[in-house]
Every structure is written in structure tokens, then in C-alpha cells.
Amino acid sequence: MPARKDIDGSESVPAFYGKELRWKREAAGRTLQETVEGSYFGVSYLSEIERGERRMPLELARHVDRFLDTDGFFERRCADVQKARKGAHAEYFVPVLEAEPRARIIEEWNSALIPGLLQVRAYTQAVIHSTHPLDLPEEVDAKIDARLQRAKLFDNPKKPEYWTILHESLLWESILPPEAMAEQLDHIAALAKHRRIVPQVLLWNAPTRPFMDLSLMFMEFDDAPPLMYTEGSYHGQCIDDPALVKLYRKAYDRLRAAALPPEASLAMIEEAAEDYRNGMPRHGLEHR
Known part of the structure; x- marks a missing residue:
């Protein structure tokens, strides 16, 4: 199995919150598969978020907050991530x-x-x-x-x-x-x-x-x-x-x-x- 790539959270806002999501998930002792259960999202989708390659949709942020008991942390940060990706684009x-x-x-x-x-x-x-x-x-x-x-x-x-x-x-x-x-x-x-x-x-x-x-x-x-x-x-x-x-x-x-x-x-x-x-x-x- 190839070594897991470490994420530099300073590269971008999505990378920062992706790294934070991985840390909180692993600290809770949960796998990717366990974390997405009960949501409409797949393991590969969540993995891309953790690597900073996707922004986290609001509905998934709410699911993760409930599952990992993170007190609304990811829901509150969704707007930050979206703004960072959006820039001057629609x-x-x-x-x-x-x-x-x-x-x-x-x-x-x-x-x-x-x-x-x-x-x-x-x-x-x-x-x-x-x-x-x-x-x-x-x-x-x-x-x-x-x-x-x-x-x-x-x-x-x-x-x-x-x-x-x-x-x-x-x-x-x-x-x-x-x-x-x-x-x-x-x-x-x-x-x-x-x-x-x-x-x-x-x-x-x-x-x-x-x-x-x-x-x-x-x-x-x-x-x-x-x-x-x-x-x-x-x-x-x-x-x-x-x-x-x-x-x-x-x-x-x-x-x-x-x-x-x-x-x-x-x-x-x-x-x-x-x-x-x-x-x-x-x-x-x-x-x-």
C-alpha cells in the first residue's frame, strides 16, 4: 500500500479544512467508510475533501458535524472554503x-x-x-x-x-x-x-x-x-x-x-x- 500523502494545510483554505477533517476523523477512531454512512456521499468524495481537492458541501458538513460531534465546526467553515475557491468567479x-x-x-x-x-x-x-x-x-x-x-x-x-x-x-x-x-x-x-x-x-x-x-x-x-x-x-x-x-x-x-x-x-x-x-x-x- 502506498504511503499516505501528508497535506499541507497552509496551501489553501480547502486544504486547511481538509486536513482538519482528517485529524478529527482519525482522532475519533473513524474510517472514511464509517464517516460517510448515512449520507449521500461516497468514500472517494470524502477522501478528496480531506486532500483539499474538493470543497465540502453544506449537507455533508452538517452530517460530519453530527457524526464526529464537532459542534457545527465544518458547517460554519463551509462559506470560507467556498469563498476561497470562488474568487472572482461565479x-x-x-x-x-x-x-x-x-x-x-x-x-x-x-x-x-x-x-x-x-x-x-x-x-x-x-x-x-x-x-x-x-x-x-x-x-x-x-x-x-x-x-x-x-x-x-x-x-x-x-x-x-x-x-x-x-x-x-x-x-x-x-x-x-x-x-x-x-x-x-x-x-x-x-x-x-x-x-x-x-x-x-x-x-x-x-x-x-x-x-x-x-x-x-x-x-x-x-x-x-x-x-x-x-x-x-x-x-x-x-x-x-x-x-x-x-x-x-x-x-x-x-x-x-x-x-x-x-x-x-x-x-x-x-x-x-x-x-x-x-x-x-x-x-x-x-x-x-
Whole structure:
């Protein structure tokens, strides 16, 4: 049996409370299995909390407080942990922030916006100005920094394996001035050339109608079931029900099968970037 990893409680608020949970559980002489009995949560879920990889849901905190007789300690601290994870992100996005660093594979489809992990500062700023026009400058800067921080995932040359399907309209119907849009597309192309991402473009006349307004994000892990996330402008939802994830996964695979191969997609992205550098690119329909 491999040695148990010691947790540095100073790394983050979730790590601090995860280490505290392990200490209190072991001091009470309870196993992981005994601690989750009577709750809706599994052993692996509780173990991830103890390792600081997940925040503790309120209902589980209440269960643990009752089981370990900790006088409401974990229930009172749930808000602290959630705030630490959330930062400048929306509350509904917290599960994604927890899952992304652990993901072995991330796959995304989007027809409305370039995915957040691929956005440059100017693109993120344009999205925030559009969706939250009353945000103060410091609030906008905090949201931009938080989104760009997520992209540090690509600093690791091995993980995650990232695939994305982009609707062709994202290349030609820009929310940025031409020069800034060229920079955004150059960024995507550079990540692809460095083999950190695999982009595919779904042409404007491909059969996408059922998913025109629905973004899809799938994450696979080495030691946990797959997770799916979908969102709109002001809401998001994580889905971990295996049967439902499987249905959406099949739909995503059909979109990927209809998309251009990665090499042709990269060529189209680079061509669009060059067109933006030379002025407004041709409209997608005219381009074709």
C-alpha cells in the first residue's frame, strides 16, 4: 500500500479544512467508510475533501458535524472554503475550478464564445463588458485575472489533454476589433502548434441546431467518474450522473465527427487571423 500523502494545510483554505477533517476523523477512531454512512456521499468524495481537492458541501458538513460531534465546526467553515475557491468567479462555476486541475482530458464545444481557457485578455474583457456592463473597473480586472489564471493548466506539457470544437461563426463574427481578434486567433493557433490543444472547426452549415445555444464541457479523471458542465450567460450546471453524461457525450462525439480535421481547422484559424491583420476578414459565407 502506498504511503499516505501528508497535506499541507497552509496551501489553501480547502486544504486547511481538509486536513482538519482528517485529524478529527482519525482522532475519533473513524474510517472514511464509517464517516460517510448515512449520507449521500461516497468514500472517494470524502477522501478528496480531506486532500483539499474538493470543497465540502453544506449537507455533508452538517452530517460530519453530527457524526464526529464537532459542534457545527465544518458547517460554519463551509462559506470560507467556498469563498476561497470562488474568487472572482461565479458561484455556480466553483465545481469546475475544483475539477479542472485534476482532469486528465478536457473537451469543449461552444457555438457562442471562444472557451474561457483559450481567451486572451481583450476577449475576456469584451465578454465581461457585454454580460456585466455595470461592473466597476476593479471588478472587471479581477474577473479577467481569474479567468487567465485558469489557463495556467497549459503550462504543464503533459496534462490535461485538451480538445475543443469551435463553431465557424466564432472565427468570422468577431466581438473584437480586427487587430485584437487576430491576436486571439494567433493564441489558439500557438497552443495548437505547441500541441497543448487540439482545435476543430465545425462549419457554419453543419447539423448543429440542437446545440446552437448549449455549451458542453467534459472532464475525465484518473480516479473519478467523468463530469460534464454546461452554462448560459448567467447560470451553469455540473452533471455527474453517468447515464446523462453518456448521452451528452454521444452528442458531442457526433459534433466532433462532423467537424473539420485538426490540421484543416488550424489552417482555417490561421487564415482568419491573417485576414484580420489585413483588415476586416470576409464574412464566413462569402469566404466559402
